Amino acid sequence: MFANIILERYIGLLEFAHKYLLSYVYVNFGVALAIKDNIPTRTSNGRVIVSGAGLCGLAAARQLMIFGFEVIVLEGRKRAG
Numbered sequence: 580m581f582a583n584i585i586l587e588r589y590i591g592l593l594e595f596a597h598k599y600l601l602s603y604v605y606v607n608f609g610v611a612l613a614i615k616d617n618i619p620t621r622t623s624n625g626r627v628i629v630s631g632a633g634l635c636g637l638a639a640a641r642q643l644m645i646f647g648f649e650v651i652v653l654e655g656r657k658r659a660g
Contacts (some may be wrong), residue, residue, distance in 0.1 A: 584652075585659050590643070596634055625649070632659035
C-alpha cells in the first residue's frame with residue numbers, strides 16, 4: 580500500500596512494527612472500545628490529510644483508506660519515518 584514511498588530496505592521493519600502494534604492492540608481501535616463499536620460499515624467518500632509519515636501517521640492513513648477515505652500523507656522530510 581505504501582510501497583511507492585518507503586524504501587525497500589525498510590519494508591520488513593515497517594511490517595514488523597505494524598504486527599507488533601496489532602498484536603498488543605495499540606492500533607486499529609483496539610484501545611478505545613467506544614470507537615470500536617462505532618466503526619462505519621459503509622465506505623466514505625471523504626478526504627483526509629494525515630500530518631506525518633511516521634509509524635502512527637502511516638497506520639492512521641492505512642486505517643482511513645480501509646474505511647474508504649481518500650488519504651493524503653504530508654511529511655516534512657524526503658522520506659517516511
